[in-house]
Amino acid sequence: MLQIGRKRLYDVVVVGAGISGCIVSYLLAKKGFKVCLIDVKRAEDVGDKVCGDALIGRGLDLLGFEPPSDAIMNVASALRFHASGMAPITLKTRVFLLDRLRFGQYFLHKAIDNGSIFVDKCRAFAPILKGDKIIGIKARIDNSQVELFAKVTIDASGINCAIRRNLPKDWWVSKPIGRNNLALCYREIRKLKESKVNTEYCDVFYDRKVVPKGYYWIFPKLDDLVNVGLGARMTTINYDLKEGLYKHILTNPIFNESEILASGFGMLPISPPLSCSTASGFIAIGDAAKQVNPFIGEGIRPSIISAYIAAETITKSKDFDQDHLWSYNVDFMKKLGIRHAMFAAFGSFFERLNYEEIKPLLSVYEGGTYKFGDFEDFNIGLLLTLKAFLKGFKQLKSIQKETSIIKSVLSIYKDYPDSPKTFLEWMHKAERFWKDYS
Secondary structure, eight states: OOOTTOOEEEEEEEEOOSHHHHHHHHHHHHTTOOEEEEOSSOGGGTTOOOSOOEEEOTTGGGGTOOOOGGGEEEEEEEEEEEETTSOOEEEEEEEEEEOHHHHHHHHHHHHHHTTOEEEOSEEEEEEEEETTEEEEEEEEETTEEEEEEEEEEEEOOGGGOTTGGGSOTTSGGGOOOOGGGEEEEEEEEEEOSSOOOOTTEEEEEEOTTTOTTEEEEEEEEETTEEEEEEEEEGGGOOSOHHHHIIIIITTSGGGTTOEEEEEEEEEEEOSOOOSOOEEBTEEEOGGGGTOSBTTTTBOHHHHHHHHHHHHHHHHHOSSOSHHHHHHHHHHHIIIIIHHHHHHHHHHHHHHHOOHHHHHHHHHHHTTOEEEHHHHHTTOOHHHHHHHHHHHOHHHHHHHHHHHHHHHHHHHHHTTOOSSGGGHHHHHHHHHHHHHHHO
8 A cells, every 4th residue: 555645756657447447457467567646536447437237358369368258248239320210230240248247356465466656645736847858646534645756657538638647738648528529428228127138239229319429229248137327419409318218218018117226417528539558657548548439438448459559669678758659549540549530530520411411321331231340431432332232323422422521531540650750740730620520
């Protein structure tokens, strides 16, 4: 346990024991780094979080990552996307439905067992700076203030961005998350009494009458236990989300006499990832770096991937200044960031359409079964363009407009700079695109 009032020196301080914070702490401690992991929660509550509890498996095997078996409640075989009056679009992929608390606790204990020092009920509130370098953090435990010094500080504090948002405003990494780039969701875990659900599919519904600028979901943790909720961009919400769930979704007969086991609101970023997630002595990972798929709200897998990239970057770095940590930005952009930027553009395009405009676009995909990887990599364009051509001009025009937007984003993000020397030029180009497009 940390001694109150004493200065402590570590190789790495990790702020936030969410999934990204626990995994990066575990990976670095296993490599021999002296790691201090802190969280505002009590130790027994680490892992308890409002989310969809769904982990898409694609690409995790390349990291050697497999979720712990006792935290897996179900493994679905596909995501299904529904729109009113249309046959569902099926994307084949493994989806792990998690016991979120067990999942978090497993990786917390992996971090501790491999040598990380964990301090619970500890709130980080400010970075410690020396010139243009972060050398540690200030935190509070009860009513006492402590200072933790480190060669590298990792902000894994989620949407709160406890350290990143308190960095100097002119630093590249400190760019705030605007309200327009936040989504609010409400979800419940419900035990069904009489009905059973198909555990093969995680269902996502786009219905403008229910959620005008968002979606709702029903994810099967078991055949009689579901995660059900809805969410939308904060600036578009002019109604009570909980009331919307009860009025439009829980009226489905499968929920008759069902029991609420857990409920709550949550927030997540739905924008392109941070253009820069590093500074000298600093890395932001997971939600703190806006590393969420902005179209489907997927956050667990990006958090895992970012933790692995951060650990690899730190392990290989000879120094921890901006130049040496820059590879973290490059590697995340290559693995997920480019896709997330394309999804941000597509999601914004999709939100602007009314139902009459959405229908010809989705009719091209309607009833089809695709690989999730092709969808995530935008590799189904040529097939759909042909299909749209055969369906008629309206469908072809929608697909061409969507394709043009995606190509514009790709042309920018595939040229992400290999070093910070040319970053400003690239950043201005990216910002001009998003400004013109918004």
